[in-house]
Amino acid sequence: MGKPKTTQVNKSSNMSFKSISAVTIRVGTAPNTEDFIAHESFLTARSEFFRRAMNGNWKEAETRIINLPDDTAKAFACYINYVYTGQLPTTSKTTSELKKLTEDKFAYHVDDLYEIIFGVFVLSEKLQDITTKNAMMEAALATAGLIGIDGSTRGPSYDVVNAVYNSTPVGSPARRLVTDMWTELSIEFIFSCFRYLHQGFVEDLGKSLQNARKPAENILVRKGVAAYQEEMKEG
Template identity: 35%
Template sequence: MESHTAAQAAKVSPMSFDPSSFLTVRVGPEGSQQEFLLHEGIICKRSEFFRRAMNGNWSEKKARLVKLPEDDPNIFALYVNLVYMGELSRPSDLTKTTSNEFQAHILATVKFYVLAEKLQDKQAKNTALTTTHADMTRRSSADKLPNAEIVEFMYKNTLKGSPGRRLMVDIWNDDNTKCILEQSEVVCKEFFIDLAYSLHAYRPARMRNVASVSSFTSYHEQL
């Protein structure tokens, strides 16, 4: 009797490496484009976006060319690296990076998350959030919070209730109130509304009405 493993192997079609099984992805605006030659079987297995583009009667299927003019070639290169190498490229030792370098790394990871959402690759999205969560929570210096640019980029490019938005809120929720208030003028309003709800939810019930534990004379003007 054929073994279970052999039966499973029989169901897996061998991957074709014929030139016709590759597709070109052109990324970036006119004048600064970069082309990536990718194996259709590999990229379509990961991405619903590419799977739909290469199925049906679409021009992309006929030309074997997918254009992403609004995306950053450097961020797409991170995606290709993850698909083919199984890991998201990042600095070897984040503790030795400067504040600007660290924030640039987090911004790139957030941009990667947004791209993965566009490409409909849940596995890549999860990798981006795992990386962001690990890198931000392990950072002990004052710049451990995602800055205003990072938060705004996440909020402008995701929908309400997005796991990426929730991560931004939860990281900020772990910090002191003074730091939050200092950023209030530069971080987008929608984020602060989400943060306010989050802070309220985690605040101890006995602390939610400060007036109830304060003397009425606390509100009197001095005579």
């Protein structure tokens, strides 16, 4: 599956939105807040959250400052970059460049992509921005199709999975996607991560693995009773 060209851009092209006059979005909690300034129309055109905040019935409509104390500046910077440009501030690599990366560097690159993509999805869930949520699902699927030097692909880490489950409602498309991604992983790997996984994810993954299983053969019949009996010692 090819990478959608509308979801990635070199980090050097990352736009700054801190000097455009309109609405101020204050991200984080004091004293570590960061302000972003964006056109109101860009935000309200796609986000129900921003539409309600600026509809005249809330103090934000008067102060023109919208607080997002529970979110990170990194996630919002990526979100606003996508809103304005249709691109994420990630480092793009060609197929040949990816195959030149060591396994560790490939893993780091893909993990970074997943962290950004699902971070933007989680924020878009809160902001009720369906357009961006759908775009992030497309970007995540494209990332799942990236191939490393050994011909392998890579799914999201359990840190990313846990972040998704901690910040999205039951039935979220992102939950369904990370569950399907992990369903394709080896059982051995899944068990090695089991104690670190969000309980809701464990339950969803268990159901998905059960549904994906081939009809089990009758192992007892195939092995026979001898497989469960001890051999008699002679003498």
